[in-house]
Amino acid sequence: MTLNDRMTFPSTMYSSHCTHYSRMNQRTIEISHMIMDDIDEIVSIENSSFPSPWSRDVFMRELHIPVSRSLVAKKHKNQNKEVAAYLIYWIIAGEVQIHKIAVKKEVQNSGIATKLIGEMVRLSRQEGASVCTLEVGQSNEIAKKLYEKCGFVITEVRKGYYQESGDDALIMCADLKS
Numbered sequence: 001m002t003l004n005d006r007m008t009f010p011s012t013m014y015s016s017h018c019t020h021y022s023r024m025n026q027r028t029i030e031i032s033h034m035i036m037d038d039i040d041e042i043v044s045i046e047n048s049s050f051p052s053p054w055s056r057d058v059f060m061r062e063l064h065i066p067v068s069r070s071l072v073a074k075k076h077k078n079q080n081k082e083v084a085a086y087l088i089y090w091i092i093a094g095e096v097q098i099h100k101i102a103v104k105k106e107v108q109n110s111g112i113a114t115k116l117i118g119e120m121v122r123l124s125r126q127e128g129a130s131v132c133t134l135e136v137g138q139s140n141e142i143a144k145k146l147y148e149k150c151g152f153v154i155t156e157v158r159k160g161y162y163q164e165s166g167d168d169a170l171i172m173c174a175d176l177k178s
């Protein structure tokens with residue numbers, strides 16, 4: 001397998017049927033665009049996921065940044081839906097940059113992040129994006145597995161990038177064209 005083969009995002013891996021509102025798992029998970037009402041639940045997931053979490057204001061701001069896109073995965077619970085995960089990305093000049101992804105601890109390892117990334121790729125292709133990049137800590141083994149599964153490859157290592165932990169940052173990239 002060549003580097004280019006591995007960088008190509010697997011286009012057959014994901015499918016969905018609706019342009020604006022996507023039902024990825026017919027029974028439990030729905031993916032939609034983030035709205036103001038989602039932010040409290042998102043902040044709660046954020047606080048339990050990251051040592052330096054984004055504040056509520058940062059998420060609010062994302063709603064108003066023209067290049068920003070925010071997807072939320074919601075899980076049905078009785079008659080209600082609760083936020084299970086979110087993904088924030090920007091599209092600039094045909095390049096997607098993933099800025100945040102997190103899944104509620106109770107529902108991790110059930111394919112939700114994979115589905116969110118798949119939907120992001122589908123929507124980004126519709127907007128003409130051709131490449132997606134992200135940054136992940138070298139020690140974040142689960143996130144690395146997620147991204148590798150989704151077709152990303154490491155293109156750069158930034159030594160000691162994270163000052164608090166001393167961890168290296170990996171820049172990963174996926175080709176969305178094919």
Ligand SMILES: CC(C)(COP(=O)(O)OP(=O)(O)OC[C@H]1O[C@@H](n2cnc3c(N)ncnc32)[C@H](O)[C@@H]1OP(=O)(O)O)[C@@H](O)C(=O)NCCC(=O)NCCS
Nearest residue numbers: 049101102103108109110111112113114136142143145146
């Ligand atoms: C990283 C994260 C978003 C993954 O979300 P998720 O919904 O659990 O991921 P998925 O269920 O789609 O799993 C994708 C792959 O990750 C790996 N993975 C997920 N959970 C795992 C676990 N507990 N142990 C080992 N591998 C795991 C597997 O390879 C899996 O693919 P597979 O099921 O085909 O084997 C989630 O763990 C998370 O929110 N972590 C905290 C925040 C974070 O680190 N975000 C990324 C910052 S760069």
